[in-house]
Amino acid sequence: MEELALxxxxxxxxxxxxxARHILITIEEDGERDRLIVTVQDDGRGMEAAALExxxxxxYTTRTTRKAGLGLSLFQATAVQCGGTLTLESQPGQGTxxxxxxxxxxxxxxPLGDMxxxxxxxxxxxxxxxxxxxxxxxxxxFQFSSTWLQLHLGEIPLNCGPVLDWVQRYINKGLAExxxxxxx
Amino acid sequence: xxxxxxxxxxxxxxxxxAIRLREAGQKARIVVxxxxxxxxxxxxxxxxxxxxxxxxxxxxSVAVTQTGCIGLCAQEPLVDVILPGKPRVTYGKVDAGKxxxxxxxxVVNGIVITEWVVNRGEV
Numbered sequence: 001m002e003e004l005a006l007x008x009x010x011x012x013x014x015x016x017x018x019x020a021r022h023i024l025i026t027i028e029e030d031g032e033r034d035r036l037i038v039t040v041q042d043d044g045r046g047m048e049a050a051a052l053e054x055x056x057x058x059x060y061t062t063r064t065t066r067k068a069g070l071g072l073s074l075f076q077a078t079a080v081q082c083g084g085t086l087t088l089e090s091q092p093g094q095g096t097x098x099x100x101x102x103x104x105x106x107x108x109x110x111p112l113g114d115m116x117x118x119x120x121x122x123x124x125x126x127x128x129x130x131x132x133x134x135x136x137x138x139x140x141x142f143q144f145s146s147t148w149l150q151l152h153l154g155e156i157p158l159n160c161g162p163v164l165d166w167v168q169r170y171i172n173k174g175l176a177e178x179x180x181x182x183x184x
Numbered sequence: 185x186x187x188x189x190x191x192x193x194x195x196x197x198x199x200x201x202a203i204r205l206r207e208a209g210q211k212a213r214i215v216v217x218x219x220x221x222x223x224x225x226x227x228x229x230x231x232x233x234x235x236x237x238x239x240x241x242x243x244x245s246v247a248v249t250q251t252g253c254i255g256l257c258a259q260e261p262l263v264d265v266i267l268p269g270k271p272r273v274t275y276g277k278v279d280a281g282k283x284x285x286x287x288x289x290x291v292v293n294g295i296v297i298t299e300w301v302v303n304r305g306e307v
Binding site: 005006009010013017071116118121124126152153157159170 | 188191192195196198199200203216218219220223224227228229231232234235236237238239240242243244245246247248249250252
């Protein structure tokens with residue numbers, strides 16, 4: 001995965017597959033402490049201790065269509081390579097929380113990438129999901145909430161092309177402002 | 185930011201108009217495979233291109249959804265097009281350029297691009 005946003009999309013797909021109705025994504029860039037912390041918290045079905053133990057094993061999956069479950073282990077490899085860690089907390093019925101911490105200045109740190117496309121993709125589904133994305137950079141923050149968007153749209157489903165296209169442009173514009181216009 | 189909201193309002197009005205015109209169940213569907221295999225093969229870029237194309241064409245009458253790994257990892261990115269009353273058509277090894285053509289030819293004009301099809305559903 002060449003972007004953090006792609007790793008994130010993979011985590012979001014896991015959360016959605018676990019039946020999550022609420023997902024909170026936070027990205028914190030702390031230049032002073034040289035930390036980048038990415039968190040995905042969901043209220044999906046969660047995992048038993050035994051499954052949690054094996055969740056980072058690339059040759060473990062609950063899926064039946066193929067034998068490997070690479071997503072989490074790939075993100076863990078990236079985090080470790082960038083001087084950090086990936087931790088998993090989960091309980092059956094309580095949802096799952098994934099925290100990846102990395103060194104912000106690490107030369108191998110992948111670029112953030114297309115967060116707009118990642119969020120729009122996660123929202124492309126019939127079943128409603130309330131997704132909040134908070135991105136903090138130093139003292140500034142950008143926030144997107146699908147709950148707010150759904151409120152604004154009323155009866156219109158989120159997963160109509162022009163709406164999701166608006167979502168990807170809105171988020172990328174908001175992030176470009178957060179980065180002071182040096183990232184499009 | 186205000187401009188973005190104006191734009192959202194316009195999309196909302198167009199979709200409300202489309203809902204009024206559309207009969208129940210007459211919505212086309214596009215499904216993109218979004219398992220780890222799909223994501224690694226470029227499925228998100230395919231999704232972004234589809235959304236951009238639908239946005240530019242103001243095609244509000246198309247539902248966009250995703251699915252996990254269906255075991256055809258070698259053919260990812262996979263895109264299904266289901267037009268109302270028509271069987272599912274699955275395209276394989278789709279990239280952003282192919283995705284735009286699938287929207288233009290298949291979703292808009294109803295012409296299946298046979299050479300990229302890897303599977304077809306029952307009627």
